[in-house]
Amino acid sequence: MPMAQAHENSLIRIISSSGIPVGTGFLISETSALTCAHVVGAALRQPVTVDMPSAEFSLDFPLLAPGQTLTARAVLWDSALDVAVLEISGELPSGVQPARLVQSADLWQHAFRAFGFPEGFPNGVWADGRILGREATGWYQVEDSKQTGYFIQPGFSGGAVWDEVLNGVVGMVVAADTREERRAAFIQPVGYIAETFPDLHMPVNLFQPADSNAPVPGEPPYMGLRYFDTADVGLFYGRAALTRELVSRLATERFLAIVGASGSGKSSVARAGLVPAWQKGLETPGGRLDGPVHVITPTTHPLESLAASLTRDSESVTATTTLMDDLARDPRSLHLAARKLLSRAGAQQLLLVVDQFEETFTLCKDPTERKAFIENLLTATAEDDGGPLRVVLTLRADFYHHCAEFDGLRQALEKHQAYIGAMTPDELREAITAPAQAAGWDFQPGLVELILQDVGQEPGALPLLSHALLETWKRRQGRALTLAGYAAAGGVRKAIAQTAENVYDRLSPVEKVIARSIFLRLTELGEGVQDTRRRASLDEL
Template structure:
């Protein structure tokens, strides 16, 4: 279990470090990485189907009732493979199990499924979890996770100045660009002591590269990008104000829906399905506009904020979130209830009733 603050580099370490290293150095292993999302059992089943074969349906349904199902599937998938072959499950942004999955039963089944697969006798399944440090206490609430923590706990702290300087300079050098010493030193100095600075560094470097002089990243380009503290906020504000009034209203609706409001923790990003947004040309154009600026990421099915640094750094988004936090919480709960209702074949028994319905109606009507 890899713990670290938001922006400490957990996802980079898991994806560009661990996953890439395993794929390059252990060809007999089968590795998959996913984030839990609203329905972690379903997400795990979809990803697992791509590794062990078959379709997600049976894999999704079987684990729901049998905590040893993943353990068995891993053994079956590797039957006849070399003895050193393993299945590596990497669950990034594990805090989504607590922030997005509202079904406590599904959450418990998902955790049991993973931990049984990784800890069963003669297991050929390895489990690596990346989770934000402020969700450490949430992890201790599950007995099997708590039991694993003493031996499986790996904290990730901030980079040293030398490590950060290498991270700033070497990718550019390998790509044939020149990173002048002055902007590199300025970025390292600006990032020193800042928690979660890596996504800000990444964004500032991109904006500096877009303003480069030939093949050189210069101090002037870094200043023009807004430096470390302003690059993300400036990009977000410029991208938003470049929209027409109607499309700004759409962007104003989209960003709060992509944010999970913290309950004693920081606000975090929240992945939603494309189908949860209006299917019209204007909404599609707004999403593409925001994606080109790297403010959000899109795939065939989902939408999410590019990184939580945007939530921390953009004042306009802060204001939107603070205007009506309870209203946003209600909206998120209604969206999740709608998803559950649709998944149950629009079962009337899953609709709001009584006090719950009355509580939902009043704020929505207001």
């Protein structure tokens, strides 16, 4: 979601007992909001005193759920500062988000926007202008810088002031000069409010002055060469349409193969798209689907990998070895093991994700074990059996033909596969910009367009893109990813090679020999199949 839209979803309309808007406010946590003390007084039709009022009043989120009225009351109060902290009762509308709060030592001439309810405009209007400097009380002066349009006036009090440069709320409207020739107002900076109420733990982001090129500390918004896992759903963007399609199919199909080129994002969409959707529950004509999730990769011994996952809650090694033996002897074992697991868990369905299914052919050298593994998967998801298991595979397209060795697998793939192609330009743009913007990082103009041009339509370019973005972020200036940083990282085409060369060049001659040996051990040379990566234990290395 764009940050500006998230800001709109934090705005509150405060309503008097007669149903008239008297001011605004904004959400700062899941249930807390800020407004002015005099706005609370107007809502309650009471004069503002040093004593905090206890009565409740009404409010709603006018740009998200207008008319869905909630109640609130003041829980922290400072009449001298004209600040009230509100606690909202009731279930908040879906999509509500706390405002992103920022502060900086220099706001001079920053563009801003604010939303309010001047007399005669109960649905609200927007005002914009420029932020100037502090005055003696610590308030910032703001002014309208245009000849037409709305300006901050009574009805905007308690409103969030969004800084267009810092992409965040820098203050709250507390006063306005009502003389038309002035068109000026004053805001209380959120940093000062946070200092006044330390128990609130307001998450105010410190922004360094624009003339500083030092990178602002923070967590990286990109995964680099790591695939997205279930815990990374907050960074996973650009695959919403594909995820919806896969979720729809999983709701009605008990076997689903996600097929695509290397680097097309198969693992990521399975782990960070399908699995979180399953955990939330899939609505189907037959009822709600959810339950335990097991994610495995076949490795050299797929039966061991499968048995270890299914017995992960058992402290007994014997449970794992017994299930391994059962899986090897009888293709019905996975089906029966799933039923027992669900019976103990009190659930109806189990989701098994077999990521990097091609390892069944590249790493597993035992044809008997390979056959037993595949037959267990197929038996457990047989179409004529209303079993408790759903299986999702991810498979590299260049290993597709190896599946034809098994008739049942070939037939399942004919009916139940989803082929992942390249992301659309809009999806790529979202994957590039949304993770950064959600965390408050910016892009130098022209950078996103250059990255999109470099990526093109190559389906396997996603790891290259993700690594280039991470390396560009590491070279950021302030909060901005820059063209210079992107060039220094090597861009989409050269970032991985440049990183590898930089690391290798720092090694001593002895370490370079060791590194070469490690690289060879991490490569599985194909015998009748393509060369692929290989996992090696630390003990082996």
